[in-house]
Amino acid sequence: AQSVTQLGSHVSVSEGALVLLRCNYSSSVPPYLFWYVQYPNQGLQLLLKYTTGATLVKGINGFEAEFKKSETSFHLTKPSAHMSDAAEYFCAVSVRFRDDKIIFGKGTRLHILP
Amino acid sequence: NAGVTQTPKFQVLKTGQSMTLQCAQDMNHNSMYWYRQDPGMGLRLIYYSASEGTTDKGEVPNGYNVSRLNKREFSLRLESAAPSQTSVYFCASSVPGRERYSNQPQHFGDGTRLSIL
Numbered sequence: 001a002q003s004v005t006q007l008g009s010h011v012s013v014s015e016g017a018l019v020l021l022r023c024n025y026s027s028s029v030p031p032y033l034f035w036y037v038q039y040p041n042q043g044l045q046l047l048l049k050y051t052t053g054a055t056l057v058k059g060i061n062g063f064e065a066e067f068k069k070s071e072t073s074f075h076l077t078k079p080s081a082h083m084s085d086a087a088e089y090f091c092a093v094s095v096r097f098r099d100d101k102i103i104f105g106k107g108t109r110l111h112i113l114p
Numbered sequence: 115n116a117g118v119t120q121t122p123k124f125q126v127l128k129t130g131q132s133m134t135l136q137c138a139q140d141m142n143h144n145s146m147y148w149y150r151q152d153p154g155m156g157l158r159l160i161y162y163s164a165s166e167g168t169t170d171k172g173e174v175p176n177g178y179n180v181s182r183l184n185k186r187e188f189s190l191r192l193e194s195a196a197p198s199q200t201s202v203y204f205c206a207s208s209v210p211g212r213e214r215y216s217n218q219p220q221h222f223g224d225g226t227r228l229s230i231l
Contacts (some may be wrong), residue, residue: 009154034219043118043204043222044157090156101147101172102220106156 002027004093006105014113019063019078021108023091026072033074034092034102035065044090050074061085086112116140120205120223127195127230135190135226137205145208146188147172147220148180150201157204163188195230202227 007022025031032051036044048059055067061084065076074091091105121136139146144165149157149172159172161180169180177199179191188207192199206220 041224043206043224044220045222046219049219101159101162104157106154 002031002093002103004091004103004105006089006091006108008108009106010109010111012111012113013081015083016080019076019081019085019110021076021089021091021110023065023074023076023105024072025074025091025093027093032094033065033067034094035059035063035074035076036090036092036104037061038088038090038107040087047076047089081110081112083112083114086110118205118207118221118223120203120226122226123224124227125229127192127228129195129197129230131195131230133192133195133228135192135203135205135228136187137189137223138187139205139207139221140186141207141209141221142185143207143209143221144185146182147206147208148178148188148190149204149206150174150199151204151225152201160190160203197230200228200230 003026005024013019034049035047037047038044047063048057050057050067058064063078065074067074088107088109090107092102094102118139147162148160151157158174160178161172163169163182166185181189203226205223208218208220
């Protein structure tokens, strides 16, 4: 069965520093991978997704993620953190040719230090 | 441009009371989902509906029932609320992709914050 592990339930970075949120997945078949962001008192919004093709995926708000099959990873990065990036981030995986379900990681809360 | 609408936004119940959480989407999506979100647990799937007239259990279905009333609406019912069901509940919807399964993102409502005393 597929699963997702997010390393670090809380990550703090200084404003202007690199953001790196880690995600590893487990899947016996090629996965679809997603990153979602959740701002306080809101639902989840899609940041980016990997389905097929280019392994470096660009999303909204300057975020990008790279699918590395050999490392079973899909880490989220942003070159320069902004205060408005403070939120909770969820990595998610779904499996082709199965069903419509998506498995979410437990989330990483990103704190931006002034 | 409503997307996924959940009602109510907040609710406080007493143990043993019943309640129905409502969800409606206006994107003509086939699939709809109910999740609960608890601190440190991420999102856990309660029930989902791949199409009108079908529903299936997710990871944590006990204590809940659902109804896919039509293509737009998917409701979640707590028959006898328990304190363990205190949580934030999210409804989501998606359209199956060309491969039918799972390559399309889910669109979320803003949640219902439910407290059971």
